[in-house]
Amino acid sequence: MTLTERIQAVQPSSTLRITALARELKAQGKKVIPLAAGEPDFDTPEPVKAAAVRAIQEGFTKYTPTTGTPELKAAISRTLAGDRGLTYRPEQIAVTCGAKQAIYNLLQVLVQEGDEVLILSPYWVSYPEMVRLAGATPVEIRTSPHSGFLPDPEVLSKACTSRTKCLILNSPSNPTGAVLDEKLLKEIAKVAAARGLWVISDEIYSQLVYGVKHYSIAAVSPDLYERTAVVDGVSKAYSMTGWRIGYLAGPTDVVQAAARLQDHSTSCPSSISQRAALAALTGDQAPVKGMVEEFRKRRDFIVQRLSAMKGISFVRPEGAFYCFIDISSGGLPSDVFVERFLKEFQVAVIPGAGFGWDTFIRISFAASMEELSEGLNRLEQFIGSLR
Ligand SMILES: Cc1ncc(COP(=O)(O)O)c(C=O)c1O
Structure with a gap:
């Protein structure tokens, strides 16, 4: 069967492999810190x-x-x-x-x-x-x-x-x-x-x-x-x-x-x-306001935490719930970086390659403060081990 040229030109989602690997690790009973989410970690109001x-x-x-x-x-x-x-x-x-x-x-x-x-x-x-x-x-x-x-x-x-x-x-x-x-x-x-x-x-x-x-x-x-x-x-x-x-x-x-x-x-x-x-x-917009306030606190936390980290650089996010981090000092392409970070440190993030930047990773702050804190501690360790 020949698929259309139209669909053959379309790349598979760059996040699929990493999501599958995270699922595999979870199935093995490992606790994965989720800093990859593209959706808020709050419940629908x-x-x-x-x-x-x-x-x-x-x-x-x-x-x-x-x-x-x-x-x-x-x-x-x-x-x-x-x-x-x-x-x-x-x-x-x-x-x-x-x-x-x-x-x-x-x-x-x-x-x-x-x-x-x-x-x-x-x-x-x-x-x-x-x-x-x-x-x-x-x-x-x-x-x-x-x-x-x-x-x-x-x-x-x-x-x-x-x-x-x-x-x-x-x-x-x-x-x-x-x-x-x-x-x-x-x-x-x-x-x-x-x-x-x-x-x-x-x-x-x-x-x-x-x-x-x-x-x-x-x-x-x-x-x-x-x-x-x-x-x-x-x-x-x-x-x-x-x-x-x-x-x-x-x-x-x-x-x-x-x-x-x-x-x-x-x-x-x-x-x-x-x-x-x-x-x-x-309806009442209080849940949105509450969520934005919580995201702002987390944004402030990760900015402060990443600023103190050697071997990476980033731009302070003013909106959404992502931070795009330059990991070029580690010398690894982003998908290799992300796979190793997940396998060796059990933290899920997204490779920058899918966004057009192969020396970056995307972390999401749609995660609890505890998860963010621990995830970033492990990022520091991993980056330190590469340099
Ligand atoms: C920039 C951007 N546009 C559009 C969408 C799609 O949103 P929806 O889930 O409403 O289709 C997303 C979801 O991740 C997004 O990040």
């Missing part, structure tokens, strides 16, 4: 769960409109207006099966064979593969730890060719935690507008910022509002990764095109999860 139970009991268990219930879309519209100053009518919003589907659908409707898509590197692992699945070519724009992994608008401009169609932004960033401020977003917007680019603004970590404000490029530049699709969801902020509710908002024709694709692929996201997401967005 109780009122959100209760709303889902009520939905089931009331028989709210059938198809909804493909792009989501009117109530949820209205709540999303209010959310985007409230925390980002973005105005979207319900027909400019589509609810999706996670933010991942929103990005996938957008790329399918915005780019095609021959097009180039600019991706800031380090990048979230799925962007290049999603771009390839849309037939287009990902173009990596490398940033630098020396400038906080923030992009240089001039470099972006120079990277544009006649084929460049789209730019993907992710602020706060996975894996670096970098947050793009208003001034920089305005400069990027100027480049994107001048070059006629579409922007996909992945804001899935929008609420997880520590002492800085989250801005959306669609809000800071009126020019770009018409050429930007904003992606967000409830997965990270409400600890709802398994419920699979994300959304996109943008110009009506783009959203309607993405909806057509969804009509013929997955239809609506789960009706029950939509009710849960509605409860999350419209």
Whole structure:
């Protein structure tokens, strides 16, 4: 059987091997310190769960409109207006099966064979593969730890060719935690507008910022509002990764095109999860505030702990719950480093290679203070043993 060229061009997830190995170690009775998680370690808030139970009991268990219930879309519209100053009518919003589907659908409707898509590197692992699945070519724009992994608008401009169609932004960033401020977003917007680019603004970590404000490029530049699709969801902020509710908002024709694709692929996201997401967005926001406060404490702790460590360097994350650490002093490629760290010290982290940086690892602070503390002690020992 011959698989399509389309799928053959797609790389397997770089985290699969390490996840399988961690599972194997656990099965052998070893206690693995989990610093690899891409999801909050908190439970979904109780009122959100209760709303889902009520939905089931009331028989709210059938198809909804493909792009989501009117109530949820209205709540999303209010959310985007409230925390980002973005105005979207319900027909400019589509609810999706996670933010991942929103990005996938957008790329399918915005780019095609021959097009180039600019991706800031380090990048979230799925962007290049999603771009390839849309037939287009990902173009990596490398940033630098020396400038906080923030992009240089001039470099972006120079990277544009006649084929460049789209730019993907992710602020706060996975894996670096970098947050793009208003001034920089305005400069990027100027480049994107001048070059006629579409922007996909992945804001899935929008609420997880520590002492800085989250801005959306669609809000800071009126020019770009018409050429930007904003992606967000409830997965990270409400600890709802398994419920699979994300959304996109943008110009009506783009959203309607993405909806057509969804009509013929997955239809609506789960009706029950939509009710849960509605409860999350419209209910008491104290659980989010509590989680952000806890993440901020952990961020402060790891920054202080890593600053005292020899043989590594890192950039202080301003958002999300990751820290991207330079381990080049150890002289190992990131997947070898990670495999040895897991086998010899029982700590799970993610190799930087999947994010485009093979001399880095990503640690997640979606873990308890005790786990973080012990995990970082072991990191210090391992790094020390390599030098
Ligand atoms: C940058 C980024 N975008 C999108 C997603 C996908 O989110 P969801 O679980 O809502 O599909 C993730 C999840 O890890 C992410 O890190």
